[in-house]
Amino acid sequence: MPDYGQELQFGTFLTPDAAGADRVVELALLTEAAGLELATIQDHPYQARFLDAWALIATILARSSSLRVTTNVSNLPLRPPYVLAKTVASLDVLSRGRVELGIGAGAFWDAIVAAGGPRRTPGEALAALDDGIEIIKQTWRAGPAPLHDVEIWVGAIGPRMLALTGRVGDGWLPSQSYVPPEQLAERNARIDEAALAAGRTPAQVRRLYNVNPSGDPGWPEWLAELTLTHGTSTFIVAGDDPATIQRFGTDVAPAVRDLVAAERAGSPRPAGPQPVEVRSGDAVRPTVDDGVRRSGVSPWDESTRPTYDSPHPPLAWSAQERATGQHLVDVHDHLRSELEQLFDLISQVEAGTLDAGAARSLINTMTMRQNDWALGAYCQSYCRVVTTHHTIEDTSMFPHLRASDAGLVPVIDRLEEEHHVIAGVLDGVDRALVAVVSEPDGLARLREAVDLLSDTMTSHLSYEESQLVEPLARYSFY
Structure with missing residues (x-):
């Protein structure tokens, strides 16, 4: 089967586990922080x-900024299509175009x-x-229309459902556990045949x-290889492991993009991962703390930090x-870039307040409300991403390094202590967010809180990199 040339997505x-509701949202935010485009939810x-x-999708959309979200897949027998269409269109409008629709005929x-x-019998379900x-599409045409x-991505396995996908679907969404790779060619052929018979091109699907984590x-x-041989263009990793999500976003997805881009450009494809000796100066360089506060x-007290x-x-x-x-530097660089965006948002809010002359009067205007909402949502999202990142380190990476080298124990102890301090600073940002809409000097308090957050993160991230980049490379983690 061909490479359909579709843009890659990851x-x-x-799992929408009610007992870990906050954690599910944090995993979605980690999905965004790791550079992945899409979070999908079991229905x-x-x-x-x-x-x-x-x-849950509505909550994730409200707390993220660029992440696209969908069901994987919506259970049509318990989701009346007209109501489902209204829900999807409304959320797409409210999220500024970040919703897709995975849908299935039902099971269980x-x-x-x-x-x-x-x-329903199989024929009735089809x-x-x-x-x-068709009802969903008609509802969108009647309005409100999605942004x-x-x-519409169809979860299909059987021949007639595959034919329906080729005829009216925008995507085919199977799982590796139900459709193993060796069956993709035959199933894709059925979709392509139906698409052509309906006057469509296979690339429209x-x-x-x-995929299972590996x-x-x-x-x-x-x-x-799945992209280049079977046309697979969107890979969704199953499971709720934070380390897998980070690796999928920061390591796996970029490598897949590079391999596919090289093949599409006609460049020779590498035979596989090859350990190579790197020239002098090509070692990973930790980010230096410039000391600006x-x-x-x-x-x-930075002078009391142990070194390895x-x-x-x-x-x-x-x-x-x-x-x-x-990998550690890349994750930290994302947190640094998010922090810079946070300062930019604060400056925008401050500029709006100065234009109106008084923060309290501007709170009652639509522009101010939108600015405060955007700022608050972003601050909260950033804080959750930082917390999730530190939780991964404390529960996975740090124990591995402790067991690998006793000389790292004092450094890891100190890093864990600093994680607790940062958690307190993040709490201060949350309190300052409340003050933005309730106190005259709320914006000043928020800037002070975020200034302190910037200092702690700048200092901590550079210290961690200086101590752990080489041990992580030596002892690995994944």
Whole structure:
């Protein structure tokens, strides 16, 4: 099967566990922070342990800024198509075009019936899905229309459902556990045949794939091969492991993009991951703290920080070692860039206040409300991303390094202590956000709180990199 030339996308497949509601939202925010485009949510309305998928999606959209979100896939027998269409269109408008629609004909019929839904034969389920997609499209034409052309991705396995996908769907969304890679060619052929018969081109149907996580160093090459051989253009990693999400976004997705881009450009494809000796000067360089501080408050005494002296000879910095060490710097660079955007938002709010002459009077204007909302949502999103990043380190990376080298223990102890300090600083940002809309000097308080956050993050991230880049490269993590 061909490469359809579609733009590559990467995302996550999250479980809407009601017992860990905050964690699910944080994993979605981590998806965005890791550079992934898409978060998808299981939709099993009859499952008592799960949050409602669309209520969760609305929450994620409100707390993120660029992330696109959808169900994987919506349970049509328990989601009346007209109401589903209104929900999707409304959320797409409110999120400025960040919603897609994954949809399925239904399964687990006993559970659907117990929840008040219909029991359908395979033929009835196919007809209901066909009708449902048409109702959804008609509803969008009647209005309110989605802000962008929402794609309808069909979870299909059987021949007739695949034919429906080729005829009316915008994408095919199977899972690796149900459709293994060796079956993709045959299933894609059915979609292509139906698309051509309906006067469409096969490239009009996006090929998505829910993939199982893998620790294999050759995972990017395998995914790239699926794109180049079977036309798969959207990869969604299953599971709720933060480390997997970070690796998928910062390591795997960029590698797949590079491999596919090289092949599409006609460049020779690399045979696979090859450890190579790197020239002098190509070692991963930790970010240097420039010592500039915005706040007059010192969160800790930097002179008491322990340092790690490696007893080992210098690394040769193979490709794998470099990738592992660079991963920490890349994650930190994202946090640094987010912080700069946060200061920019604060400056915009301050500029609006000065134009009107009084912060309190501007709070009652639409512009001020929008600015405050955007600023508050962004601050809260940033704080959650930082917290999630530190949780990953405390529960996964740090124990691994402790066990690998006793000389790292004092450094890791100090880093964990600083994580607790940063958590307190983040709480201060939350309190200052409340003051923005309740106190005359709220914006000043918020800037002071974010100035302190900037100082603590700048100091902490540089210290952590200076101590851990080389050990992470040496002892690996994934």
